[in-house]
Amino acid sequence: MTQPVPSRISRRHALHSTLAWTGAAVLQHSAGNAAGFTSPNERPTIAAIGTGSRWYQRATGRDSDYGSAPRMRQLADYVAVCDADSYRRDLATGIVRDWTDKVPANVADYRRILDDQSIDLVHISTPDHWHAKIAIEAMLAGKDVYCEKPMTLTIEEGQLMSRICRETGRVCQVGTQQRSDRAFITAIALIQAGRLGKVHKATCSIGGAPTSPEIPVAAAPATLDWNLWLGPAPETEFRYLAGDNGETQSWSRCHYEFRWWYEYSGGKLTDWGAHHCDIATWGLGKTETGPVSIDPEMVKHPVEFRDGHPTDPTRYNTATEFLIRAKFADETEIEIRHDQGNGILFEGSAGRIFVNRGRLTGTPVDELKNNPLPDDALRTVYKDRELTDHFLNFITACQDRKDPISDVHSHHRALSTCHLAGIAARLGRKISWNPDEEKIEGDAQAQALVGREPRKGFEIQLG
Numbered sequence: 001m002t003q004p005v006p007s008r009i010s011r012r013h014a015l016h017s018t019l020a021w022t023g024a025a026v027l028q029h030s031a032g033n034a035a036g037f038t039s040p041n042e043r044p045t046i047a048a049i050g051t052g053s054r055w056y057q058r059a060t061g062r063d064s065d066y067g068s069a070p071r072m073r074q075l076a077d078y079v080a081v082c083d084a085d086s087y088r089r090d091l092a093t094g095i096v097r098d099w100t101d102k103v104p105a106n107v108a109d110y111r112r113i114l115d116d117q118s119i120d121l122v123h124i125s126t127p128d129h130w131h132a133k134i135a136i137e138a139m140l141a142g143k144d145v146y147c148e149k150p151m152t153l154t155i156e157e158g159q160l161m162s163r164i165c166r167e168t169g170r171v172c173q174v175g176t177q178q179r180s181d182r183a184f185i186t187a188i189a190l191i192q193a194g195r196l197g198k199v200h201k202a203t204c205s206i207g208g209a210p211t212s213p214e215i216p217v218a219a220a221p222a223t224l225d226w227n228l229w230l231g232p233a234p235e236t237e238f239r240y241l242a243g244d245n246g247e248t249q250s251w252s253r254c255h256y257e258f259r260w261w262y263e264y265s266g267g268k269l270t271d272w273g274a275h276h277c278d279i280a281t282w283g284l285g286k287t288e289t290g291p292v293s294i295d296p297e298m299v300k301h302p303v304e305f306r307d308g309h310p311t312d313p314t315r316y317n318t319a320t321e322f323l324i325r326a327k328f329a330d331e332t333e334i335e336i337r338h339d340q341g342n343g344i345l346f347e348g349s350a351g352r353i354f355v356n357r358g359r360l361t362g363t364p365v366d367e368l369k370n371n372p373l374p375d376d377a378l379r380t381v382y383k384d385r386e387l388t389d390h391f392l393n394f395i396t397a398c399q400d401r402k403d404p405i406s407d408v409h410s411h412h413r414a415l416s417t418c419h420l421a422g423i424a425a426r427l428g429r430k431i432s433w434n435p436d437e438e439k440i441e442g443d444a445q446a447q448a449l450v451g452r453e454p455r456k457g458f459e460i461q462l463g
Contacts, residue, residue: 044398046072047080047105047113049134050126051092052255053247054148054175059092060255062247068125068175068391072146073099075395076121080105080113085255087223108225110134114141121398124148129233129264132157133460139170140462144398146391148175150266150274151411155419156451158412159438160460165408173394173404174411176278180390182378183360184279187346187353189377191283195364197350201333202280205345206272208338209260211302212251212316215239220254229254232454233263236313251316260316262309266422267318273336273418276344278406279355280334281414283346288409290416290435291326291334298323299425308426308449324421329435336421423449 048069051059056067069078078096081104083089089106096104105112113119114137122138124131124147132152135145151174152158165172178184191199218240220226226238240252247256258264259271266273281287300321303312310317319338326334343356353362378387383405385393390406397404416438423446424431432441440447454460 044076044120044395045079045118046076046121046123047082047116047119048078048092048096048123048125049082049110049113050124050130050148051081051083051088052125055123055125056092056095059088059095060247061087061091068146068148069095069123071389071391072123075391078104079119080107080116082107082110082113084108084226084229085221085224087221108228111137114138114143120144121146127229127258127264128266128270129153129258130231132161133232133454133458135172136161136164136460136462139164139168139172142168142170144171146173146175146394149278149411150270150415150418151408152415152419153265154449154451155416155438158415158419162409162412164462169401171394171398171401171404172408173390173397174406174408175390176275176406176411177390178275178279178357179282179406180382180388180393181357182387183355183358185378185381185387186360186365186373187279187344187355188283189373189381190353190364191346191348192381193373193377195351195367196346196348196353199284199346199348200331201335201345201347202284203335203337203340203345203347204273204276204280205337205340205342206268206276207342208322209268209271209318209320210246210316211320212245212257212260213241213243214314215241215251215253216314224254226254230455232452232458234455236263239314257316260318262317262422262426265318266418268338269319269322269324269336269422269425270415270418272342273421274411274415277334277336277418278411278414280344280346281417282410283344284328284332284334286328286332287413289328290413290438291420291433292329292435293325293327293430293432294417294420294424295325295327295430296322296421296424296428297325299428301425305426305428307445308423319422319425322421322425324424326417326421334417336418419450 048055053060056069057064081092093106121144124134128150131147135147138145217237220238242250245251299319301319303310303315303317321338324336343354345354351364353364393405431443431446434441
């Protein structure tokens, strides 16, 4: 097994990468890339960190145009690709070469990208357990960040992400693209216009998670640096079983299937939960606070748990079925469940609406024919911008140095509800949350799960 990446690195912005900022330091730091893109034609340069299917499915060897890179490349010039799997990294190199007629830098160590002063933006599409470390260090290195959802693996990471984003003045867009979808924006506009009356509940139906057979220990592919892929996560053996399963035609602890292991993700609670709980939190007007209680009324896991940790390393371990209620101080509620399709149901004193990708229904929607929203309603919801796609919103925010539509701070609050749901599910009991202090109250065992100790050599570097 290869050795861990050294934990410390010398960067051009080292002077400004501690938490003890002075006003002069912040001004000096912000005067670099923040003033404008480095490329002479004002098209930003961008590096891909993580080149799996969410970046672009063709970079995984599949003949599909799914992914965010095809749109991003219309707005920025990819000049570097980074991945722990050299097979995927080489495919991405060829794709970028075809797009730009230039060979991008091909690196395994993302810190080479952070050291490159010519790179304006980073596009993070790694597994979830790497998101916060790379995003935080990128912001400290003077880069703006597009980070696929979920933004973090833990609540503590979200607290630090929010803090660093504010202190550096960097722009960070989270890949919760529903915030740039007309149906979801219209739903929020209806709520804010009072068309549902007082909204008291949002039900997020996010689907269940899969189970797996027993997955045997196997040799990692020769192209994969398994130690580097694990990064901050605990050291463990690679497991793989070929079969008719999902995107990778396998069960494993790795590519795509990482979603179903609490060591690297939160299962469906942070996969689709990151999308729908984000919109639910927005609609309820709770983007600056959080719930006060989280009650796992029904949760099923495919393996046994002890003290909140799975006991079987051979099988997927995230919750497969669940009904979890997160209640706020004013008695409003977010219900997270695995059944009832996929989408969000908002219920208010004067009506209800259902929204998902492709459908917005309910009496308040029907009434728009005779009682349309004000002309500027969608623009107001969309942070006083014209509604556009999620990637152009990010690039525009980088240019004018304003928050993008899916900012770090509101996403941290929404995602905290997902993480808290996961903690309650793992422990099998109701927990109390103090949204002002961002701490679990009266349950030291649950509070210990708010953060995780990174593996030695992979700590987040703040200086």
